[in-house]
Amino acid sequence: MNKLFVITIILLSFGSILFAQELKLPSNPLDGRIVFEEKGCIVCHSISGYGGTKGPDLAREQYYGSFLELASIIWNHIPAMNRKFRELHIKRPRFSEKEMQDLIFFIYYLRYLGEPGSVSNGKKLLSSKGCTNCHKIAGHGSNIAPDFTELGEYSSPLYMAQIMWNHGPSMQKRMKELNIPYPVLTGDNLNDITAYIRQVSSVSTELRMSPGNPLNGKLIFENKGCTNCHQVSGGKKKTGPNLSELNLNKSVTEIAAQMWDHSPTMIEYMQEKSLTYPMFKGNEMADLIAYLYFLGFEDPPGDPSKGETVFEEKGCITCHDGGAGPDLTKIKPFNSRIQILQRMWNHASKMEDLLLIQNNKWPQLTTEEIRNLYAYLTSIIQKK
Ligand code: HEC
Ligand code: HEC
Ligand code: HEC
Numbered sequence: 001m002n003k004l005f006v007i008t009i010i011l012l013s014f015g016s017i018l019f020a021q022e023l024k025l026p027s028n029p030l031d032g033r034i035v036f037e038e039k040g041c042i043v044c045h046s047i048s049g050y051g052g053t054k055g056p057d058l059a060r061e062q063y064y065g066s067f068l069e070l071a072s073i074i075w076n077h078i079p080a081m082n083r084k085f086r087e088l089h090i091k092r093p094r095f096s097e098k099e100m101q102d103l104i105f106f107i108y109y110l111r112y113l114g115e116p117g118s119v120s121n122g123k124k125l126l127s128s129k130g131c132t133n134c135h136k137i138a139g140h141g142s143n144i145a146p147d148f149t150e151l152g153e154y155s156s157p158l159y160m161a162q163i164m165w166n167h168g169p170s171m172q173k174r175m176k177e178l179n180i181p182y183p184v185l186t187g188d189n190l191n192d193i194t195a196y197i198r199q200v201s202s203v204s205t206e207l208r209m210s211p212g213n214p215l216n217g218k219l220i221f222e223n224k225g226c227t228n229c230h231q232v233s234g235g236k237k238k239t240g241p242n243l244s245e246l247n248l249n250k251s252v253t254e255i256a257a258q259m260w261d262h263s264p265t266m267i268e269y270m271q272e273k274s275l276t277y278p279m280f281k282g283n284e285m286a287d288l289i290a291y292l293y294f295l296g297f298e299d300p301p302g303d304p305s306k307g308e309t310v311f312e313e314k315g316c317i318t319c320h321d322g323g324a325g326p327d328l329t330k331i332k333p334f335n336s337r338i339q340i341l342q343r344m345w346n347h348a349s350k351m352e353d354l355l356l357i358q359n360n361k362w363p364q365l366t367t368e369e370i371r372n373l374y375a376y377l378t379s380i381i382q383k384k
């Protein structure tokens with residue numbers, strides 16, 4: 001085998017080990033809500049309708065990609081924010097590393113919470129997806145399977161997904177016997193069905209799941225044997241798909257729906273490998289899915305030589321090569337990606353003043369550019 005090739009492979013796998021451990025998973029991503037309010041983001045942004053209206057509502061529509069994608073969004077609108085802070089006489093906030101981390105986890109997590117479902121759609125779906133071939137609801141449907149009207153406690157779509165997963169093998173058996181096609185569901189479908197069942201339910205008890213704990217979810221993923229078939233970052237190709245490539249663009253229920261949709265194939269493989277079918281209880285499904293959701297948060301490593309070009313083209317070099325800014329080879333090393341955003345944020349007001357004097361514009365940075373800048377800066381900082 002070609003030597004260079006072997007070295008590249010070793011470097012790549014080493015890179016992926018470092019990379020996988022860099023950002024620690026949060027145990028409660030909602031902690032960042034406090035930072036969001038304290039640092040004045042709420043002055044302009046709402047979360048699901050609560051807060052300011054100058055900027056977009058951050059819990060709607062948009063999915064905010066990886067850590068550095070968020071870093072890029074925040075960096076690019078620093079000047080607009082600063083203008084507002086001056087106008088309102090709010091002191092421009094500074095961030096500790098922990099605060100910046102909590103804030104970013106929080107924004108990333110907002111989409112996870114998903115949309116409220118549509119009751120009328122849910123009603124249609126139960127028949128169009130064939131659920132009422134076996135289940136009864138509000139007096140309609142068949143008696144083969146439990147009556148949905150008595151399932152009021154499954155108030156959240158994740159709870160619903162958990163129960164459906166647990167009953168998956170016996171439902172599928174019945175479907176085969178009755179020649180009913182397997183109902184494929186989207187995340188929105190799950191939301192809508194849950195909303196409808198919640199409304200017609202005659203049961204008053206409500207079992208809620210707390211928002212998932214990604215840290216617990218990682219343990220569940222390992223303990224339930226998902227790692228038998230799925231890899232999550234680098235490593236050897238396994239039977240099932242690499243879950244760090246899941247499309248997380250929608251919301252939490254989308255991931256639950258993907259598990260449901262693929263469950264017949266998974267069950268087949270499990271039987272083939274004589275693995276026991278994993279069952280979930282309590283908050284486990286929410287935790288597991290929160291973990292899967294956070295797999296999208298990590299950025300791939302950047303390219304230091306491209307980063308050097310960014311450093312020149314974006315004008316960092318005009319201040320940081322003997323100009324008004326410090327020599328960046330002498331600064332304290334970054335111990336995580338969070339620090340590049342946090343430290344650049346904290347220096348942004350000085351930088352902005354200098355740029356105004358120089359009559360230069362704020363350098364906009366894309367995700368890719370920040371990623372490469374980070375790689376470049378990390379490579380030139382002299383480690384002590
Ligand atoms: C001056 C009001 C203002 C403040 C304060 C503010 N933002 Fe914004 N933000 C905006 C506006 C306006 C946009 C729309 C995009 C743009 O023009 O920059 C935006 C866009 C965003 C976006 C991208 C939204 C999208 O869907 O495209 C994110 C994420 C964001 N802000 C986060 C924050 C965070 C985090 C804070 C607090 C540290 C904050 N913002 C403080 C006004 C503000
Ligand atoms: C072929 C018949 C059949 C179809 C079609 C079917 N199910 Fe089921 N379902 C069952 C059976 C049988 C059970 C009970 C399984 C058991 O006891 O393990 C069940 C159980 C459930 C449960 C758990 C009920 C409980 O008592 O906790 C839920 C929730 C559920 N199904 C949802 C659905 C949804 C949503 C659909 C449509 C997307 C659907 N099912 C389609 C047969 C079916
Ligand atoms: C026995 C092997 C096996 C086990 C164990 C297993 N899976 Fe899978 N999984 C698969 C296969 C194979 C697919 C692809 C199925 C298909 O193509 O329909 C899949 C697909 C998926 C998907 C959809 C992926 C996509 O790209 O859309 C998710 C999500 C998933 N699995 C999650 C899990 C979780 C969580 C666990 C642990 C509770 C688990 N799997 C356990 C084999 C397995």
Ligand code: HEC
Pocket residue numbers: 311314315316317318319320324325326331332340343344346347350351354355363373
């Ligand atoms: C207009 C001049 C100017 C430009 C352009 C500029 N900086 Fe700076 N930079 C500064 C100054 C001044 C400081 C020190 C600020 C302080 O002490 O608060 C600084 C500090 C920093 C720090 C923090 C150092 C530490 O000790 O933590 C980093 C990282 C940094 N700059 C990176 C960049 C990057 C990357 C660019 C290009 C996108 C850039 N700077 C563009 C003036 C500039």
